[in-house]
Amino acid sequence: MIVVFDARCLLCDGWVRFLLRHDKRRVLRFASIQGANGQALLERAGLQVDGLQTLLLVDGDRSWQHTAAILGVLHALGWPWRLAWAAWLIPAPLRDALYRWLARNRYRWFGRSDTCLMPPHDHAQRFLD
Template identity: 75%
Template sequence: MIVVFDAQCLLCNRWVRFLLRYDRVGRFRFASMQGHTGQRLLASAGLPVDGLQTLLLVDGDRSWQHTAAILRVLHQLGWPWRLAWAAWLVPAPLRNALYRWMARNRYRIWGRSEVCMVPSPETAARFLD
């Protein structure tokens, strides 16, 4: 599974660090939307490569975005993160409205880095660009 994320977004970088910490079996790989692989995956999913305001999860030829991507990722992490699956009880329009608001304001609230995240040598192999 590939997580396509905004490498300049500090919230997104925290999300990736969280996944690196709790994905003990290494099932997730990462592609920044600023890189060639990330842009190719975004285009394949029919999403704009510029100004995107969502996380993308790609598994083979299937993809998910917004809260569906986050909930699928958390489910894959196992216990206790699998409890987040209960959020499916909240209607998608409500979950995704909150997600889109956070995505639109992510730089203002959490900050932005002008430099993309640099993985550690131990995790570098999990990054595609």
């Protein structure tokens, strides 16, 4: 599974660091939207980098966006993170509206880095770009 994320977003940076810490089975890999692999995955999913307001989760030919991507990632982490699947009980339009509101404001609330996230040395092989 590949998580495509904004490497300049400090909220996204924190999310990736959380995933690296909790992905004990090392099933997740990462591609930034600023890199060639991330852009190719976005294009394949029909998304553009400009104005992108979603996390993308790619597993083979399938991909998920918004809250479905987050829930898929948490499911991949295993117990106890799989409990987040209870959020599926909330209608997707409601979940995704909240997600998009947070995504639109992520730079203002959490900040933005002028440089892309540098992967920790012991996880560098998990990053595609």
